[in-house]
Amino acid sequence: MDRFRMFFQHFQSNSESVMNGICLLLAAVTVKLYSSFDFNCPCLARYNALYGLGLLLTPPLALFLCGLLLNRQSVVMVEEWRRPVGHRRKDLGIIRYMCSSVLQRAMVAPLVWILLALLDGKCFVCAFSNSVDPGKFLDSANMTSSQVQLFLAKVPCKEDELVRDSPARKAVSRYLRCLSQAIGWSITLFLIVVAFLARCLRPCFDQTVFLQRRYWSNYVDLEQKLFDETCCEHARDFAHRCVLHFFASMQSELWVRGLHRDPADQS
Amino acid sequence: MDRFRMFFQHFQSNSESVMNGICLLLAAVTVKLYSSFDFNCPCLARYNALYGLGLLLTPPLALFLCGLLLNRQSVVMVEEWRRPVGHRRKDLGIIRYMCSSVLQRAMVAPLVWILLALLDGKCFVCAFSNSVDPGKFLDSANMTSSQVQLFLAKVPCKEDELVRDSPARKAVSRYLRCLSQAIGWSITLFLIVVAFLARCLRPCFDQTVFLQRRYWSNYVDLEQKLFDETCCEHARDFAHRCVLHFFASMQSELWVRGLHRDPADQS
Amino acid sequence: MDRFRMFFQHFQSNSESVMNGICLLLAAVTVKLYSSFDFNCPCLARYNALYGLGLLLTPPLALFLCGLLLNRQSVVMVEEWRRPVGHRRKDLGIIRYMCSSVLQRAMVAPLVWILLALLDGKCFVCAFSNSVDPGKFLDSANMTSSQVQLFLAKVPCKEDELVRDSPARKAVSRYLRCLSQAIGWSITLFLIVVAFLARCLRPCFDQTVFLQRRYWSNYVDLEQKLFDETCCEHARDFAHRCVLHFFASMQSELWVRGLHRDPADQS
Numbered sequence: 001m002d003r004f005r006m007f008f009q010h011f012q013s014n015s016e017s018v019m020n021g022i023c024l025l026l027a028a029v030t031v032k033l034y035s036s037f038d039f040n041c042p043c044l045a046r047y048n049a050l051y052g053l054g055l056l057l058t059p060p061l062a063l064f065l066c067g068l069l070l071n072r073q074s075v076v077m078v079e080e081w082r083r084p085v086g087h088r089r090k091d092l093g094i095i096r097y098m099c100s101s102v103l104q105r106a107m108v109a110p111l112v113w114i115l116l117a118l119l120d121g122k123c124f125v126c127a128f129s130n131s132v133d134p135g136k137f138l139d140s141a142n143m144t145s146s147q148v149q150l151f152l153a154k155v156p157c158k159e160d161e162l163v164r165d166s167p168a169r170k171a172v173s174r175y176l177r178c179l180s181q182a183i184g185w186s187i188t189l190f191l192i193v194v195a196f197l198a199r200c201l202r203p204c205f206d207q208t209v210f211l212q213r214r215y216w217s218n219y220v221d222l223e224q225k226l227f228d229e230t231c232c233e234h235a236r237d238f239a240h241r242c243v244l245h246f247f248a249s250m251q252s253e254l255w256v257r258g259l260h261r262d263p264a265d266q267s
Numbered sequence: 268m269d270r271f272r273m274f275f276q277h278f279q280s281n282s283e284s285v286m287n288g289i290c291l292l293l294a295a296v297t298v299k300l301y302s303s304f305d306f307n308c309p310c311l312a313r314y315n316a317l318y319g320l321g322l323l324l325t326p327p328l329a330l331f332l333c334g335l336l337l338n339r340q341s342v343v344m345v346e347e348w349r350r351p352v353g354h355r356r357k358d359l360g361i362i363r364y365m366c367s368s369v370l371q372r373a374m375v376a377p378l379v380w381i382l383l384a385l386l387d388g389k390c391f392v393c394a395f396s397n398s399v400d401p402g403k404f405l406d407s408a409n410m411t412s413s414q415v416q417l418f419l420a421k422v423p424c425k426e427d428e429l430v431r432d433s434p435a436r437k438a439v440s441r442y443l444r445c446l447s448q449a450i451g452w453s454i455t456l457f458l459i460v461v462a463f464l465a466r467c468l469r470p471c472f473d474q475t476v477f478l479q480r481r482y483w484s485n486y487v488d489l490e491q492k493l494f495d496e497t498c499c500e501h502a503r504d505f506a507h508r509c510v511l512h513f514f515a516s517m518q519s520e521l522w523v524r525g526l527h528r529d530p531a532d533q534s
Numbered sequence: 535m536d537r538f539r540m541f542f543q544h545f546q547s548n549s550e551s552v553m554n555g556i557c558l559l560l561a562a563v564t565v566k567l568y569s570s571f572d573f574n575c576p577c578l579a580r581y582n583a584l585y586g587l588g589l590l591l592t593p594p595l596a597l598f599l600c601g602l603l604l605n606r607q608s609v610v611m612v613e614e615w616r617r618p619v620g621h622r623r624k625d626l627g628i629i630r631y632m633c634s635s636v637l638q639r640a641m642v643a644p645l646v647w648i649l650l651a652l653l654d655g656k657c658f659v660c661a662f663s664n665s666v667d668p669g670k671f672l673d674s675a676n677m678t679s680s681q682v683q684l685f686l687a688k689v690p691c692k693e694d695e696l697v698r699d700s701p702a703r704k705a706v707s708r709y710l711r712c713l714s715q716a717i718g719w720s721i722t723l724f725l726i727v728v729a730f731l732a733r734c735l736r737p738c739f740d741q742t743v744f745l746q747r748r749y750w751s752n753y754v755d756l757e758q759k760l761f762d763e764t765c766c767e768h769a770r771d772f773a774h775r776c777v778l779h780f781f782a783s784m785q786s787e788l789w790v791r792g793l794h795r796d797p798a799d800q801s
Binding site for chain 2 (some may be wrong): 041042044050051054058059066068078160161162231232234239242243
């Protein structure tokens with residue numbers, strides 16, 4: 001039990017470990033979700049962009065809100081913000097620190113989805129196949145404008161009979177996927193540079209203030225957990241006494257039937 | 268034993284952990300159930316919508332009621348509502364709190380089924396293939412109305428000889444699946460936004476009342492568990508005494524036969 | 535050892551946990567049994583319905599009786615019913631409570647089998663393929679009635695050369711499986727609704743009587759277990775004394791032969 005208790009206490013004191021774990025789990029779920037999701041472009045000019053961009057941006061939004069929901073620090077933060085001022089004065093810096101910590105963790109899973117989608121390229125091809133300049137790839141002399149639009153809308157569906165085995169379809173698709181991957185890698189690089197600067201250059205500025213805010217943010221979190229636990233124990237103790245009181249009044253009945261146990265008889 | 272006992276006590280005090288566990292388990296069972304269920308559209312114009320919508324809505328209803336059944340707080344809630352008023356006055360707020368907590372947990376599994384079915388799209392294609400405007404996808408000039416209806420009813424069965432290798436079937440199917448996925452993601456996003464607002468904005472209102480209700484709902488649950496346990500112990504104690512009483516009257520027989528054990532003889 | 539003893543006592547006092555465990559185990563065995571059973575329709579008009587309905591109904595009957603057999607409360611119940619009236623008066627309500635509790639647990643595994651068979655649909659297709667109205671699916675103009683019956687009897691055997699690659703076979707099979715699944719889900723829903731009403735609305739009526747019956751049903755069970763245990767201990771004690779008595783009378787013989795052990799001789 002001690003082992004379990006110490007393990008439990010370690011995670012209880014180290015909310016950050018738990019939150020990092022949740023953050024990684026959510027990212028893993030995102031990868032699994034993306035890979036098992038059956039992407040299915042409608043190949044209709046009016047719906048392509050809507051569907052492609054929708055799949056590029058709706059799930060990240062959902063994942064971002066999920067990240068905020070699953071992180072109990074986001075609730076702790078709001079409660080710290082709204083609590084009545086007692087002997088411990090409110091410090092906006094602590095709330096800012098918690099807010100940035102929550103936001104950073106919540107943004108991991110959405111970014112994973114967006115980068116996966118961009119590096120994979122299907123969403124991008126579906127969304128922007130109609131926006132390609134047809135002059136580059138098609139011999140559009142012998143096609144009307146609506147025929148060109150129909151052809152471009154069919155580009156993401158490689159099994160469609162209109163575009164099957166068409167070299168122009170392959171060229172457009174290649175071009176768009178290439179663009180999508182380029183954008184994906186650029187965003188990756190940019191994010192990593194920003195994270196690097198934020199983490200490695202931060203100790204150069206106000207390290208003491210940072211450590212204090214981290215201490216207090218941890219304190220607020222722990223105080224709430226301990227309050228919850230003590231509530232449970234208190235309720236348990238109270239209920240125990242009430243139930244014993246009820247049964248104590250039943251002992252008299254046993255006494256009457258001659259089945260009472262003598263105080264001395266401890267068989 | 269202490270380890271087992273403390274582990275047990277931890278889960279006994281933390282009904283919420285157990286219920287969250289059950290809720291997650293039910294959601295996992297739902298995913299497993301959906302993935303192992305053999306979806307089988309009848310492809311008959313009259314039955315398609317019935318079957319598709321039935322599979323979209325009947326299992327969630329069953330799962331919702333299962334969620335209520337498996338959550339012991341739903342029984343605790345009804346008992347708290349019906350109990351005679353004693354020294355502890357009844358508070359409708361506690362019952363409301365328990366009710367909302369039970370409903371929230373019971374709705375997870377059904378929503379998982381509905382979202383899975385919508386993102387997968389098979390149910391939706393089966394249910395609404397007859398409701399598609401045929402003018403968009405079919406060259407309906409050389410088909411009678413009943414032929415068009417027959418064709419649309421066969422859309423979900425891609426192995427059927429009437430529609431095999433038909434590009435129109437693929438287009439209708441793509442369009443419907445796309446719509447189904449869009450609806451699925453919209454519902455997901457909506458639900459997550461609602462959950463986010465409910466969880467993160469709640470501390471801004473009546474946090475004290477909420478904490479009190481949570482305390483009392485936990486207390487009611489614990490009181491009932493302890494009552495059950497004490498009942499078991501009481502019955503055990505009572506039975507022990509009755510059985511000993513019966514054997515004590517048998518000792519005289521042994522005494523008579525000269526096989527009695529001397530009080531001093533401790534072999 | 536203490537750990538084992540307390541664990542044992544916990545389960546001994548909580549007969550319900552054990553019975554629920556047996557009930558779940560039996561349900562899991564049923565699932566395993568069904569999935570590993572090699573269903574094999576005879577495809578002969580006279581035997582199809584017999585085989586299909588037999589497999590739908592015989593194993594559940596066996597499982598139901600197994601459930602009654604494995605549940606020790608069913609024996610306790612009969613003993614409670616037949617016991618001589620002593621100081622504790624007989625209450626038919628307790629026997630009714632035990633009976634309903636035993637029946638509920640025994641019915642879980644059979645229902646799991648029936649629902650699995652209906653959702654899978656093979657039994658149903660085999661049993662009712664001859665009862666389908668042939669006019670809906672077959673072009674029966676150029677077939678005699680016996681040919682139609684032969685065709686329908688072959689529907690469950692998709693490898694049979696008469697019906698292989700026949701779209702009509704697929705349509706009949708799809709229709710029947712769809713019906714079977716619809717019936718399965720309807721039964722599931724109905725049962726869950728009944729269970730929900732029975733469980734959640736029960737506290738509204740006679741909760742005190744219910745708790746008392748539960749207490750006494752638990753008491754009867756415990757009394758029997760303790761009686762068995764005390765019998766064992768008593769028999770052990772009695773046998774011990776008899777054996778010692780025998781050896782004590784042998785000491786005199788050893789004494790006589792001069793082979794007695796001196797109290798000081800500690801070889």
